[in-house]
Amino acid sequence: MSITIDHNEYKELLESIRFIYGYDFTEYAELSVKRRIIHFMKNKEIYALDKLGKLLLKDERIFEEFVQELSVTVTEMFRDPTFYKSIRDNLVKRLATYPILRIWIAGCATGQEVYSMAILLKEENLLERSIIYATDINQKSLQTAREGVYSLTNMKLYTSNYLDAGGKKSFSEYYMAKYSSVMFDKSLRENVVFSPHNLVADQSFNEFQLIICRNVIMYFNQNLQNRVVDLFYESLCPFGFLGLGDKESLLFADKKDYFEETDKKEKIFMKIK
Template identity: 50%
Template sequence: MDISAINDEQVEILLSDLLEYYGYDFTGYSRASLKRRISRLFSLDKALSFAEFRYRIMKDNVYFKRFVEQITVNVTEMFRDPAFFKTLRDSILPALGTYPFIRIWLAGCSTGEEAYSISIILKELNLLHKSLIYATDLNPVVLEKASQGMFAMSQMKQYSENYITSGGTKDFSTYYTANYSLAKFNDELKSKMIFSTHNLVSDHSFNEFQLILCRNVLIYFDRELQHQVLDLFNESLEDLGYLALGTKETIDFSNIAKNYKRVPANKIWRKIK
């Protein structure tokens, strides 16, 4: 037996602990993905035994934060999937521009690259002044990073290419200042962002939005939890508002599907009633 691996029973014990001690409910997450990430951390940190690993998670608050950071998925980049952001720029946000105020919920915002991407497009469409982006995530560690607005300079070439492909026409470097190995994005971009912890599993709707984005999060949930989260989004979205999901995600087969019409060529749906 591989002593560095975590078995199914131990995964369930840890999930139960997280719910009981911290109120974090991961029970609806895909077990295969969770088990792989927990096993990786267990092996990486060279825990002597499962009992020691479990004790550290429960008793060491710093380690608990590391644990949550490692088992939640935080893979993102600015203007990821440029065709999607081009649709936002050309169709979705201009349509919302007729509203007196635009409220956007970015659920599962991770380290914030997507939030800054949306803010840049809003600024270029002259809509930032009357917009508010609620950027939420389960993980307070990534939210802290997101609120700083600093990303690796080594990523800027890729982000600039994504920006241009998504319809951007300006010099991308005007949006940040270089600080050694980091790019610090202009404070104006985050002036219309609110970063806050929100647990899609257990927390309720907290506002009415014209646009909700939750891209590449639902794929890590089981079917029952996916439907629960889609119900939450439906409850939080105004009539004629837009819901955007990731490339492998859909609202088809869900309870809310009958209330939405798909926007052609993208995983974006408009609420029709």
């Protein structure tokens, strides 16, 4: 059975969610959110949006599943390896000049990007004086990130990515395999702070030398993208760096002139004023 979502009903549902739960999806890209809502409804065999709304507003467990569906959780270790190679080649020397290095990975999903950065920092002898803040709106994803346990089936891809990103050791040194899963070494997360943070509603909470937010703002409308870029600008120290996803840009951001491209291809920017 096909499902269509009326614009006004859609807006009404998101406003109800914001009022009841405090989650604001109203400025996410509408087509993307509608697609995810329809996928969720089909899985639950719900074919009317008003029925979905009533269920979400009375059942917090179902609502948590709904947030999981709407949150962007597609990720992998050293995703887009040339991005990490660029950090090694172009940023590490500058980052090494700070006595304490603060890094914010915003929208960290299930944490693969966090462990990737921790491994890179470890190999560049920076991890011990780094604090990585790993945040996401999705509590279930954050719990996965905290545990650092992933499927063994992904390790071939992750190993290939690691090597392409300039990895200096054997990737298998960083995890222990057991049955069909691997657990990443706990030393990689000793300097990581996992915490919920909502880019839509929450404020800056520290000053950072590097902020990484890849493949997240592409799901926001232009107004929300602007606000999030403003948040990152406020959160960066002078000459701090911002890394975005390969389909993302500062081209239409109000603060675009406040950044300089460090690596145009890899979407790495430096705050210059």
